[in-house]
Amino acid sequence: METKPSSRSGRGGLIWHFLKGSRGFFVLCMICAAASALADMVTPQIIRLAVDQVIGGASVDTLSPRVRELLAAAGGSAYLRANLWILALAIVAVALVKAASQYGFRVYNAKGGETLVKTMRDTLYTHIERLPFQWHMQHHTGDIIQRCTSDIDTTRNFVSEQLTNLIRILILLVMSIIFMVGMNPLLTLIAMIPVPVIIAYSIRFHHQIWEGFQQCDENEGKLSAMVQENLTGVRVVRAFGRERYERDRFDQQNEFYTGLWVKMGRIMSRYWSTADILSGLQVMLIVVFGVIFCLRDRMTSGEYIAFLSYNGMLVWPIRMLGRMISEMSKAGVSMERVGQIMDAEEERDDPDGAAPPLNRDICFDHVSFAYEGTAEMLHDISLTIPAGSTLGILGGTGSGKSTLMYLLDRLYPLAPENGKITIGGVDIQQMRLSHLRSGIGIVLQEPFLFSRTLKENLMITSPDLTEADLAEASRTACLEETIDGFSKGYETFVGERGVTLSGGQKQRAAIARMLTQKAPIMIFDDSLSAVDTETDAKIRAALEKRFGQATIILISHRMTTLSKADQVLVLDHGKVAQLGTPEELRNQPGLFREIDQIQSMSREEETA
Numbered sequence: 001m002e003t004k005p006s007s008r009s010g011r012g013g014l015i016w017h018f019l020k021g022s023r024g025f026f027v028l029c030m031i032c033a034a035a036s037a038l039a040d041m042v043t044p045q046i047i048r049l050a051v052d053q054v055i056g057g058a059s060v061d062t063l064s065p066r067v068r069e070l071l072a073a074a075g076g077s078a079y080l081r082a083n084l085w086i087l088a089l090a091i092v093a094v095a096l097v098k099a100a101s102q103y104g105f106r107v108y109n110a111k112g113g114e115t116l117v118k119t120m121r122d123t124l125y126t127h128i129e130r131l132p133f134q135w136h137m138q139h140h141t142g143d144i145i146q147r148c149t150s151d152i153d154t155t156r157n158f159v160s161e162q163l164t165n166l167i168r169i170l171i172l173l174v175m176s177i178i179f180m181v182g183m184n185p186l187l188t189l190i191a192m193i194p195v196p197v198i199i200a201y202s203i204r205f206h207h208q209i210w211e212g213f214q215q216c217d218e219n220e221g222k223l224s225a226m227v228q229e230n231l232t233g234v235r236v237v238r239a240f241g242r243e244r245y246e247r248d249r250f251d252q253q254n255e256f257y258t259g260l261w262v263k264m265g266r267i268m269s270r271y272w273s274t275a276d277i278l279s280g281l282q283v284m285l286i287v288v289f290g291v292i293f294c295l296r297d298r299m300t301s302g303e304y305i306a307f308l309s310y311n312g313m314l315v316w317p318i319r320m321l322g323r324m325i326s327e328m329s330k331a332g333v334s335m336e337r338v339g340q341i342m343d344a345e346e347e348r349d350d351p352d353g354a355a356p357p358l359n360r361d362i363c364f365d366h367v368s369f370a371y372e373g374t375a376e377m378l379h380d381i382s383l384t385i386p387a388g389s390t391l392g393i394l395g396g397t398g399s400g401k402s403t404l405m406y407l408l409d410r411l412y413p414l415a416p417e418n419g420k421i422t423i424g425g426v427d428i429q430q431m432r433l434s435h436l437r438s439g440i441g442i443v444l445q446e447p448f449l450f451s452r453t454l455k456e457n458l459m460i461t462s463p464d465l466t467e468a469d470l471a472e473a474s475r476t477a478c479l480e481e482t483i484d485g486f487s488k489g490y491e492t493f494v495g496e497r498g499v500t501l502s503g504g505q506k507q508r509a510a511i512a513r514m515l516t517q518k519a520p521i522m523i524f525d526d527s528l529s530a531v532d533t534e535t536d537a538k539i540r541a542a543l544e545k546r547f548g549q550a551t552i553i554l555i556s557h558r559m560t561t562l563s564k565a566d567q568v569l570v571l572d573h574g575k576v577a578q579l580g581t582p583e584e585l586r587n588q589p590g591l592f593r594e595i596d597q598i599q600s601m602s603r604e605e606e607t608a
């Protein structure tokens with residue numbers, strides 16, 4: 001997938017948009033995180049009180065007025081010494097508050113996280129469904145799937161594991177420092193010495209790891225694209241005995257991908273162990289200076305124990321900040337990749353667009369076309385298909401036959417400077433897209449059936465179809481016998497989990513599906529290539545009988561098919577080589593006559 005200029009900072013709005021519906025849960029989550037952090041702050045104070053005032057009998061003068069009030073309310077130091085259970089109970093009460101807030105945190109976190117993921121999936125899927133055909137042609141399915149799964153997970157993990165903890169981290173950080181300064185400013189200053197180093201190191205690490213994650217994600221996309229393609233094309237792989245080649249290719253990519261993560265693992269281990277050493281050094285400083293201060297009576301033992309607890313609480317948030325920065329880069333990469341999909345412009349359908357009747361003359365007026373990033377491949381094509389007539393199209397592979405039909409169905413937009421296509425005089429670019437597409441029935445060259453029942457496949461065009469409609473369409477498409485052959489009839493599962501249809505059966509199912517649409521314009525893109533000549537003729541006769549008024553475009557190489565058309569267009573390398581009735585073309589030198597002669601010769605041989 002090509003990478004657009006990234007806008008890491010611009011993704012905040014997108015996250016905010018995705019957070020619709022889960023914001024409330026995350027706010028509750030943060031409140032619980034704050035409560036739990038505050039509970040953490042209280043315990044060392046109780047222990048300090050127990051050590052200094054209750055056990056040591058120290059004066060209460062050094063305590064803050066608020067704590068002194070609390071102590072007096074509990075009955076004073078002497079009373080507490082006689083009733084130690086009060087302090088014990090206080091510690092249990094704090095633990096209960098902490099447990100309750102942790103419980104709330106987890107529950108709201110899960111709710112918020114899952115809601116976020118659901119919103120993201122819904123939004124992305126809806127958006128992808130609306131993206132133009134061109135976009136889909138340019139992107140690997142596996143890569144898109146990866147963006148819709150693992151990139152969404154990464155984002156969710158960041159929000160629910162990191163972002164919700166931010167408040168807890170900040171409370172722990174700020175409150176610890178406040179308490180530490182309150183007890184001993186000098187020792188706090190000493191404790192702070194290694195902090196800038198730890199933070200600077202975190203940031204350096206963040207820069208290093210950003211690129212790594214991006215590489216990992218891209219290669220995971222490549223890997224899943226490879227798997228996806230191989231599973232879809234498993235028959236080709238087997239038929240050509242390419243298992244080994246494909247496996248080697250996969251192995252190579254898999255190994256490269258694994259290597260990337262191992263490298264990331266090494267970078268991360270280096271970071272975590274260095275951070276361990278740094279925080280060890282920091283604790284060492286406090287142990288050394290704290291003991292010295294205690295010995296010189298500049299600090300009480302209770303204060304020293306509480307100080308160590310707060311310091312422990314300080315180290316964790318500092319390291320978490322580092323971790324958060326690295327997770328942020330990971331989530332940033334994922335958001336960027338999801339954002340690239342969201343940036344792609346949706347196919348716009350103007351609800352006020354024209355919706356004229358489509359059983360009118362179709363006119364290609366000096367149409368030229370180039371696929372994005374390639375040279376022009378349709379050159380100045382002009383022709384008129386009178387309403388209700390049949391046009392045959394003949395041309396070598398790659399001559400642009402399918403492309404011309406895609407343009408008529410507006411699967412690709414046609415820029416005004418490249419000519420225009422009109423139906424009944426109305427430019428199709430001005431029409432309501434849904435109107436145009438429902439009025440054009442197209443059987444694609446490579447028909448696709450969903451892994452659902454035959455009935456569900458046929459009913460795709462409209463949920464209101466009756467059994468009679470289905471039967472009629474199947475009869476016209478010569479599919480009836482095939483369906484009767486299945487024990488479950490229309491309820492037969494086709495595709496991956498059911499009956500595998502032959503090429504011809506698939507084509508006929510696709511034709512039947514299109515016929516249920518009852519469109520005034522019908523396009524058959526080489527759709528009868530896989531059925532025998534006889535069935536081909538039968539289907540065409542049935543079509544003629546039922547859809548006498550429809551405008552039909554038949555792309556085919558069969559002379560028997562083409563010679564029944566009202567006019568035939570011969571395309572050669574994207575240019576109109578010949579245009580006329582079959583009779584006229586038979587009397588002109590050109591591709592039509594050449595193929596006609598070859599095929600009539602082989603027909604004679606067959607009958608001889």
Ligand SMILES: Nc1ncnc2c1ncn2[C@@H]1O[C@H](COP(=O)(O)OP(=O)(O)O)[C@@H](O)[C@H]1O
Pocket residue numbers: 137371372374377395396397398399400401402403404
């Ligand atoms: N999505 C695409 N992007 C770029 N080039 C394409 C795309 N689809 C088809 N082409 C090219 O356009 C030319 C015409 O293709 P197509 O219309 O499918 O030919 P035909 O149906 O006559 O065999 C071919 O050279 C093909 O390689």
Ligand SMILES: [Mg+2]
Pocket residue numbers: 401402403445525
């Ligand atoms: Mg084609």
